[in-house]
Amino acid sequence: MAFTESDGKSASGQPENGEAGSDGKLKRAIGPGLLLLFIVGDVLGTGIYALTGKVAEEVGGIVWLPFLVAFVVAGLTACSYLELVTKYPKAAGAALYTEKAFGIHFVTFLVAFAVMSSGLTSSSTAARAFAENFSTGYGLELGGWAVTLVGLVFIAAIALINMRGVGESVLVNAVFTCIELTGLLIIVGIGLWVFGAGEADVSKAFEFDSSEGVFWPVIAGTTLAFFAMVGFEDSVNMAEETKDPSRSFPKMLFAGLTIAAVLYLVVSIVAISIVPVEELAEGDTPLLKVVEAGAPGFPPWIFGLITMIAVGNSALINLLMASRLIYGMSEEGVLPSVLGKVNASRQTPVTAILFTSVLAAGLVTFVGAVPELGGTTAFLLLGVFTVVNVAVLVLRRDNVDHKHFRTPTALPVLGALTCAFLLGPWTGRDPAQYMIAAVLLGIGVVLWGVTRLWMARKDQGVS
Numbered sequence: 001m002a003f004t005e006s007d008g009k010s011a012s013g014q015p016e017n018g019e020a021g022s023d024g025k026l027k028r029a030i031g032p033g034l035l036l037l038f039i040v041g042d043v044l045g046t047g048i049y050a051l052t053g054k055v056a057e058e059v060g061g062i063v064w065l066p067f068l069v070a071f072v073v074a075g076l077t078a079c080s081y082l083e084l085v086t087k088y089p090k091a092a093g094a095a096l097y098t099e100k101a102f103g104i105h106f107v108t109f110l111v112a113f114a115v116m117s118s119g120l121t122s123s124s125t126a127a128r129a130f131a132e133n134f135s136t137g138y139g140l141e142l143g144g145w146a147v148t149l150v151g152l153v154f155i156a157a158i159a160l161i162n163m164r165g166v167g168e169s170v171l172v173n174a175v176f177t178c179i180e181l182t183g184l185l186i187i188v189g190i191g192l193w194v195f196g197a198g199e200a201d202v203s204k205a206f207e208f209d210s211s212e213g214v215f216w217p218v219i220a221g222t223t224l225a226f227f228a229m230v231g232f233e234d235s236v237n238m239a240e241e242t243k244d245p246s247r248s249f250p251k252m253l254f255a256g257l258t259i260a261a262v263l264y265l266v267v268s269i270v271a272i273s274i275v276p277v278e279e280l281a282e283g284d285t286p287l288l289k290v291v292e293a294g295a296p297g298f299p300p301w302i303f304g305l306i307t308m309i310a311v312g313n314s315a316l317i318n319l320l321m322a323s324r325l326i327y328g329m330s331e332e333g334v335l336p337s338v339l340g341k342v343n344a345s346r347q348t349p350v351t352a353i354l355f356t357s358v359l360a361a362g363l364v365t366f367v368g369a370v371p372e373l374g375g376t377t378a379f380l381l382l383g384v385f386t387v388v389n390v391a392v393l394v395l396r397r398d399n400v401d402h403k404h405f406r407t408p409t410a411l412p413v414l415g416a417l418t419c420a421f422l423l424g425p426w427t428g429r430d431p432a433q434y435m436i437a438a439v440l441l442g443i444g445v446v447l448w449g450v451t452r453l454w455m456a457r458k459d460q461g462v463s
Contacts, residue, residue: 030242032252034170039235039256041177042317044184047228048264049310050129051374053286055268056277058221058428061207062214064268066221067228071261073422074229076415077385078257079407080392082250085236086404087395089245093236093325094384094391100398101391106448111387112325113444118380119234119322120356121436122227123158124363125373126315127151133307136285151364158315159357162323165346173316180310183303184263187287190294191270200273200294220428227378228264231314232257233385234321240328250405319356326352375433380440382419389416 030038056063084097095112102108131150161172194200208214232253239245271280271287274294280286291303327349330340341351363373389412421427425434 036252037174042231043260053280057281061204066225067264070225070229080412086246089239097391101394109448117440119318121377123315123318126311129311176313183306205269227374322356323352376436386419
């Protein structure tokens with residue numbers, strides 16, 4: 001791989017330490033440290049805290065293997081994203097790359113809508129997991145409607161934080177990331193304690209009992225585990241708010257993915273060594289069960305609070321990403337200009353935040369289940385990643401006037417093939433995920449048609 005530095009300005013032509021003023025643009029408030037915490041916080045959130053048990057249900061003791069496979073697949077695509085975000089450091093991310101590569105408005109719109117939808121399904125997954133942990137961790141045993149209400153209040157709180165400003169949002173993310181890292185380190189510490197006392201059996205992490213063989217169950221587990229490894233793609237939508245993105249992104253993205261992968265592998269091994277597969281797979285609070293089994297004297301409400309903060313961080317970042325993507329597409333003229341409205345004092349995309357928050361609230365209300373929402377997130381992003389891996393190859397013909405990261409050609413080819421493979425029904429994916437994705441993309445098609453008509457009438461009015 002090759003990466004060369006710029007000439008004192010960011011790739012977007014703005015000074016490295018420049019911040020937008022009152023020109024209606026976004027504020028450059030994210031430095032390398034905050035960018036690293038943003039990436040780590042997004043990748044570490046809901047996946048490991050809420051879906052570890054569901055992955056174990058697919059593969060048994062070797063729960064760590066689907067996480068490892070998901071990391072490899074995500075790493076291939078991350079290299080493509082790095083080439084593109086350092087080449088085109090703008091907020092629209094995958095949709096921008098699709099437009100530049102193929103120039104087909106409908107395809108660009110669907111990619112943009114798929115990415116936004118993945119952010120919304122991920123945020124909704126986090127909101128439901130937050131509510132479930134609130135109910136379980138505090139012994140409330142809330143009913144379905146009460147869990148939904150807690151999830152909706154949670155979405156509203158995240159929207160208010162995003163309204164406050166990107167600087168405040170990423171600082172909250174930094175604090176939340178440190179807390180969720182603490183939660184995972186508690187799990188590791190419990191593992192070391194239990195292993196040292198001879199009360200855990202690490203050999204369980206290498207047990208596999210299935211008449212289907214190893215390959216297909218691991219692939220089925222990977223389709224869920226992939227949700228845990230996504231999040232890095234959210235960061236490219238923050239490119240216009242990052243100081244010198246061409247220099248910051250490569251090191252921070254690789255560092256963030258590596259930190260997340262190591263923690264996921266260690267935590268999953270500890271979990272399966274302490275809690276039986278059957279118990280781990282029940283409900284949406286697997287790591288809380290590890291704490292209860294390995295450290296019964298540890299107050300469950302404390303770890304429940306840490307878990308809620310961890311999944312809350314995922315929701316914060318994904319709604320932050322979704323609103324910036326909507327803003328970016330409005331700036332590119334693919335969505336109505338009203339969705340690109342920026343608050344003059346806070347410099348935040350206020351209309352886009354409201355729009356995405358309302359859609360997330362709808363998913364929390366009418367879909368609900370964590371595995372279905374998490375699996376749908378992974379499905380949507382695998383489709384987007386396939387397109388991005390092809391786009392990076394197509395855009396090799398487009399030369400820009402600044403130096404940027406370049407990935408070896410073999411990696412996007414492998415990335416496109418593996419992502420496309422994981423999309424298919426042969427992976428054992430729950431059919432409900434296809435249904436949810438189809439409904440969301442169907443809404444996208446309708447919105448695309450309405451947008452085209454709205455813009456056409458606007459053009460006629462001007463003429």
